Amino acid sequence: MNILIATFWVSPHVGGVWNYMKQLKENLELLGHNVDLFAYGKDHEFVHLINKNKRIDKKQFSNVIEQNFPTTVVDWVVHYYQKLQFFYELGARSLIDFKDYDLIHTQDVFSTIAFNRIRSNDTALVATLHGSVAEEIKEAHYNVKEPDKFVSWDGKTYFEQLETTAATAPELTIVANKWLKNLLINAYHVPPHQLQVLHYGYDIESFLQKMLDQSNIIPPANKKIIIYTGRLVESKGVHHLINALHQLKKIRRDWVCWIVGDGPKRNEFQNLVEKLGLQNHLIFLGKRDDIPYLLSISDLFILPTLMDNQPLSIIEAQIAGKAIIASNVGGIPEMIQDRLTGLLFPPGDVASLVNHINYLFNHENVRLNLGQRAQKWALKHWSIQRATQKVLNVYQTAIKKRNKS
Numbered sequence: 001m002n003i004l005i006a007t008f009w010v011s012p013h014v015g016g017v018w019n020y021m022k023q024l025k026e027n028l029e030l031l032g033h034n035v036d037l038f039a040y041g042k043d044h045e046f047v048h049l050i051n052k053n054k055r056i057d058k059k060q061f062s063n064v065i066e067q068n069f070p071t072t073v074v075d076w077v078v079h080y081y082q083k084l085q086f087f088y089e090l091g092a093r094s095l096i097d098f099k100d101y102d103l104i105h106t107q108d109v110f111s112t113i114a115f116n117r118i119r120s121n122d123t124a125l126v127a128t129l130h131g132s133v134a135e136e137i138k139e140a141h142y143n144v145k146e147p148d149k150f151v152s153w154d155g156k157t158y159f160e161q162l163e164t165t166a167a168t169a170p171e172l173t174i175v176a177n178k179w180l181k182n183l184l185i186n187a188y189h190v191p192p193h194q195l196q197v198l199h200y201g202y203d204i205e206s207f208l209q210k211m212l213d214q215s216n217i218i219p220p221a222n223k224k225i226i227i228y229t230g231r232l233v234e235s236k237g238v239h240h241l242i243n244a245l246h247q248l249k250k251i252r253r254d255w256v257c258w259i260v261g262d263g264p265k266r267n268e269f270q271n272l273v274e275k276l277g278l279q280n281h282l283i284f285l286g287k288r289d290d291i292p293y294l295l296s297i298s299d300l301f302i303l304p305t306l307m308d309n310q311p312l313s314i315i316e317a318q319i320a321g322k323a324i325i326a327s328n329v330g331g332i333p334e335m336i337q338d339r340l341t342g343l344l345f346p347p348g349d350v351a352s353l354v355n356h357i358n359y360l361f362n363h364e365n366v367r368l369n370l371g372q373r374a375q376k377w378a379l380k381h382w383s384i385q386r387a388t389q390k391v392l393n394v395y396q397t398a399i400k401k402r403n404k405s
Helices: 014-028 058-068 075-094 111-120 133-142 151-169 180-189 204-210 238-251 266-275 291-296 312-318 349-360 364-381 385-403
Strands: 002-010 034-040 047-048 054-057 105-106 124-128 172-175 195-197 224-229 255-260 280-284 299-301 325-327 344-346
Touching: 002 111, 014 034, 014 312, 014 385, 034 075, 047 075, 054 058, 054 075, 058 075, 058 204, 075 111, 075 151, 075 385, 105 111, 105 385, 111 124, 111 133, 111 151, 124 385, 133 151, 151 180, 151 325, 172 204, 172 385, 180 195, 204 291, 204 312, 224 238, 224 291, 238 255, 238 266, 238 349, 255 291, 266 280, 266 344, 299 312, 299 349, 312 325, 312 364, 325 349, 325 364, 344 349, 349 364
Parallel strands: 002 034, 002 105, 105 124, 124 172, 172 195, 224 255, 224 299, 255 280, 299 325, 325 344
Antiparallel strands: 034 047, 047 054
16 A cells, blocks of 8 residues: 655654654554655745655745735734645645555644645545644634734634544544544534544554663752653643642752753743742753653653643653653543553642642652553553554545545
């Protein structure tokens, strides 16, 4: 089978979608399939077939883009995404011969809508939605106390319709959990038969091996290590973690926290750390390739996210056998059984987070048992081979459905 896996998001990037694409490609190829990867490139300046090193630069289309998108806009958020999607589609048309592919597997609403418009009649389409883009955009720009004067309620409706269209356009749509399935059915009116719940897979053996690859980070003596891995964005709730650690410092000082990752909020978070006098306790390590090793020498993983689907960071912490404290949002309760394989707390509840951290540091046996049970569950649940076979079954069903239509 010839397969194109595509995303609208800039790739390669730090985060779950890119890792999902890479691992799926590797495992499909082990089964004898041909797989290409398509995405936006750095700063949205080009689109590229990543594994073939082919690209189309946005500047080649600058005149036609400007003609179609004048600077005067009613809603800048809608304008921003429409303009990006316009070039994404132009670039895909220029770079890709769709007759080369039996199936296209998109990874978000924008790429799904684009490829549904331009695919050949013989090419099946499957989408994996790694979360709700409409919910995230509404939360960031529309459901706020003081909306930007250049956004409108029509923009909110636009993204809701976008979500519905993307979830219903493919032959089949994959979601990672019941939470997202129910959201799409109840809020976006997607027919239940359109949706397939498939949990992610992960290359467990490779991760366990990388945990043994020691890096240049040396753990401090006589300190417990808290770790966060992920993007530094508002929705991940890192500011709540920082405030919780400010309160924890008043109780105890036998810890450090490593913030691993990067993002647009990094400077803001670093300023908050300095303001609260946490420079000696909270360390920003930036984007790193040694996360398996860092997890192996850590004592506690925390994800204070405000909205999430099936976070890769939790999967990795489980495989590493770490005790996990995470927000009780999105698909996370389907990944963590509270007080059995981790501890859950209400999103943004700083006091609960502080209590959980302090409790696990005071009760080492509980902390270790949480990690052991999480790892035992993860080693069975996140099998990449089983997950890949399930995706292949969806592909085959989608191709049959496309052929019939």
